[in-house]
Amino acid sequence: FLRLVQRGLQAQVRVVRTDKGTKFLNETLHAYFAAEGILHQTSVARTPKQNGVVERRNRTLVEAARTMLSAAKVPLFFCAEAIATACFTQNRSLVIPRYEKTPYNIINDQKPLVKFFYIFGFVCYIVRDGENLDKMKEKGDEC
Structure with missing residues (x-):
């Protein structure tokens, strides 16, 4: 999906911002972001x-x-x-x-x-x- 978005928008994804949900805070996703050179930012809880x-x-x-x-x-x-x-x-x-x-x-x-x-x-x-x-x-x- 990420490659489709980057190709369609002709732009590199540099930052992904998410909440602190468990679906976003896991080793698999962290490893993927690191491999792609993407910075993962999270918001403050309950905001x-x-x-x-x-x-x-x-x-x-x-x-x-x-x-x-x-x-x-x-x-x-x-x-x-x-x-x-x-x-x-x-x-x-x-x-x-x-x-x-x-x-x-x-x-x-x-x-x-x-x-x-x-x-x-x-x-x-x-x-x-x-x-x-x-x-x-x-x-x-x-x-």
């Missing part, structure tokens, strides 16, 4: 203001997911899927003014295909395999 951009992005994704869950009238256990869908959609549709491109376009150097976008919560069907299919029975089950 989300220092992670303003990331916190705002996360809040935007959660708000989009909440709206999608409400509009689709689906149970809350689909929350993770809603957040992933919101991220997927926003990475392919929100234009970064500085580059006049979407994040997907910057990283992959091609325009995203939006023909795969579907309405969240849309009824879908699981196609049955060849076993136990009768000529006149349905070929799929509604999810």
Whole structure:
């Protein structure tokens, strides 16, 4: 991912700032940053203001997911899927003014295909395999 970002932005990543979460404070990540020549900085504990951009992005994704869950009238256990869908959609549709491109376009150097976008919560069907299919029975089950 790092190489994709560096190539897409045509810039070297010199510093990565994170909170002090355990997912960021481990030997594997420290070794990777050292090998790549990247400085790892951490914010002060319990100060989300220092992670303003990331916190705002996360809040935007959660708000989009909440709206999608409400509009689709689906149970809350689909929350993770809603957040992933919101991220997927926003990475392919929100234009970064500085580059006049979407994040997907910057990283992959091609325009995203939006023909795969579907309405969240849309009824879908699981196609049955060849076993136990009768000529006149349905070929799929509604999810």
